[in-house]
Amino acid sequence: MIEKVRGFRDSFPEDMVPRQRMFDIMRQTANKFCFSPIDIPSLEYLELYKIKSGDELLTQTFSFKDKGGRELTLIPEATPSVVRMLTARKDIRKPVRWFCLPKLWRYEEPQSGRSREHTQFNADIFGDESLYADAEIISLACATLDKLGLCGTYKVRVNNRFLMEKILERAGIKQISKGYSLIDHFKKISKEEFEKELMDLSDDKEMLLALTELLGTEIKLSELDKKFPETFKSGNEEIIFRLMNTAKLVSKQTDAELVYDASVVRGLGYYTGIVFEGFDIKGEFRSIFGGGRYDNLCQLLSGTSMEAVGFGMGDAVLELLLRRNNNWDAEVKNNSVVFCALSKEAIDMCFSLVKTVREYGYSTTVDTSMASISNQLKKAGANGMGFAAILGPKELEDKKITIRNMKTGKQAVGSFQDLIQMMLELSEN
């Protein structure tokens, strides 16, 4: 027996059914927001990731040399490929709204909500620098979660990289990237530890105190202009208003709570405006989705300048969340029928009926086991079938068929032609 590869997961029907339902909702929601589907390759040149990322990322890729000595890698993220595809075409009208559901791979230690292979719902808007694009991206992420039945269980924490830069400068912090790195750890390390490390970055104790205070506070975006500390406000009014207006637009699409949270900086260096993360309100899991504006990345990767804003939503954390909300079941399909054949002749007859039944939108199969009727019905019930169509010597003689609603137990007998009609009638009650 050969074991499966570390960090990879087998997915059996009981998981794939709810997972497909989740992916279907992602696709449907993206379609409703007029995002077009694309697909990206699973392999790219490692080079594609060297440009924007440090060595850290490269050690966490599944990469190898192909037979021609080229360095390839299973893709660790979607954005570079999407950008490569977009900039390869000069004829695409802006703005561009694209989404995809690629599998991504990361060579790191598996832990809760994170395996070495996962699927990510990825959506971007290119060529639109406006706050409307920011709002649409966040709205799509929220609308998807709402549609999954998660409304009220999550909130979105928002920040803006420009605003943070100004704040760090005002706090006297010169090493901006070190500042971000420390802020990223704000929620993970103790307050004492944090303050100690913060003091190393600047001498302005008063400002650092104000910064620590701000980092520990969540402000509703609708009240940002009133509640934002005066110390950091002047000169940043424009960014604050943009954040507020973005939130106002998002609130037309979702009831999800949007809060300003200075500790959200995202690990990435390449974000250039708004950054955001979706969080489970109970705080049990890692972030549900994350994203932001990255207006400079296209230029870096391809030499073509292009504004962009997008998000990624992994399936692993989402699955944990849906499981916790008891929304991860393989539900009974009312439009499924099993033909219970009780004789050889009946089996033949069943097979000449299934095509029509399928054309009417039902999922159907024939039970050819020739087991007793009670065993066949037992099996049908266990398999969650909506109907059982029973065909035995009795029915064959009369050229009729018995149809049973497996949920209600109600039955009807009629001609083969009436089968669909009988199922419709049995569905109604």
Added chain:
RNA sequence: GCCGGGUUGGGGUAGGGGUUAUCCUUGGGGACUGUGGAUCCCCGGACCCGGGUUCAAUUCCCGGACCCGGCCCCA
């Protein structure tokens, strides 16, 4: 890459230096001779791998693999 805890049939478990390895469940078959998850009967199925200690290891020791969780990182 690092740290902690695990690993007994498909799932959940009991046990334990020498036994036919326990029980539940799932799966397969059958009875109830054409109407459902009941009951009864039968069957299949496991000690993660390698090395060491020992007369003897599934059990003890060491290493590895994998699983769970955490660090790093989060694209």
